[in-house]
Amino acid sequence: MGIGSTVLRGLACLVSVALALPLQALTSEVVRQPHIRASLVSQADSLQPGSATRVGLLLQPDEHWHVYWRNPGDSGMPPSLQWQLPAGVEAGAIEWPFPEQIPVQHLMNFGYSDDVLLPVPLAVAGSVKGDTAVLSLRASWLVCRETCVPGTAQLRLSLPLSAAPAGLDAERAALFERALARQPRPLPLLGASAEVGSDTVAIDVFAAEPVFRQAQRLEFIPATEGLVEYGQAAQLRWRDNLVQIRQARSLTYTGLPQAVEGLLIVDRQQAWRVSFTP
Numbered sequence: 001m002g003i004g005s006t007v008l009r010g011l012a013c014l015v016s017v018a019l020a021l022p023l024q025a026l027t028s029e030v031v032r033q034p035h036i037r038a039s040l041v042s043q044a045d046s047l048q049p050g051s052a053t054r055v056g057l058l059l060q061p062d063e064h065w066h067v068y069w070r071n072p073g074d075s076g077m078p079p080s081l082q083w084q085l086p087a088g089v090e091a092g093a094i095e096w097p098f099p100e101q102i103p104v105q106h107l108m109n110f111g112y113s114d115d116v117l118l119p120v121p122l123a124v125a126g127s128v129k130g131d132t133a134v135l136s137l138r139a140s141w142l143v144c145r146e147t148c149v150p151g152t153a154q155l156r157l158s159l160p161l162s163a164a165p166a167g168l169d170a171e172r173a174a175l176f177e178r179a180l181a182r183q184p185r186p187l188p189l190l191g192a193s194a195e196v197g198s199d200t201v202a203i204d205v206f207a208a209e210p211v212f213r214q215a216q217r218l219e220f221i222p223a224t225e226g227l228v229e230y231g232q233a234a235q236l237r238w239r240d241n242l243v244q245i246r247q248a249r250s251l252t253y254t255g256l257p258q259a260v261e262g263l264l265i266v267d268r269q270q271a272w273r274v275s276f277t278p
Helices: 003-025 170-181
Strands: 031-033 036-042 051-061 067-073 080-084 089-091 100-104 107-112 116-124 132-144 148-160 189-196 200-207 218-222 235-239 242-248 260-266 270-276
Touching: 031 148, 036 132, 036 148, 036 170, 051 132, 051 170, 067 132, 067 218, 116 170, 189 270, 200 270, 218 235, 218 242
Parallel strands: none
Antiparallel strands: 031 036, 036 051, 051 116, 067 107, 080 132, 089 116, 100 107, 132 148, 189 200, 200 242, 218 260, 235 242, 260 270
């Protein structure tokens, strides 16, 4: 091989490294734990004092394994996040994408069996100084199949502080867009009721708009614990702006909660968040 070929190959490697740098700057080191990978991802390539952005925990379970939504269902535990952030940088709550129903033997769980990004809003005060903000996250989770394995990772991401507008990487932007598209929207209500019988809970929801008119499939994911029996399938009837839900009463039921909350997922494309005082 000639010197010219060696030089060209070296230049190609340098170009590859240079092209990879922006992507690497947006993602922490990927931590491999049993049956799952975890990383911390940024929506933008820098932070601007006096502005807001998002970061997210990216969980990638192995095939046939899953992690959990904020209400895990009959078993499991949702991921938890513990942040260490610079003064003036504040993380909000997880913006949970709508989950899927995951049957495990006689149990029903709510979670994610594919890669899932859990976005978190990040507020940067105008008083933040310096060249770089170091975001540290201790993430914990439970990943399950027939059995469950707890996991934890210490993730770290350094982002430049800049007055210039933040840049967006196309791949990472698409990742956040998909997660945010699965955010449940609050359902405006004309009325709602919940009545509890000896063995059944009856929930009627009257939306302000006929958002269920074209629905071919409707799922109810309860967020309120101790109200219905998750492993007993809900019976749903809907028309235009009316949804009727009938589901077995929870074996641990002790009384109506102050608020009834849950998701109504239309054709696995759009989720509406229902919340009302019974």
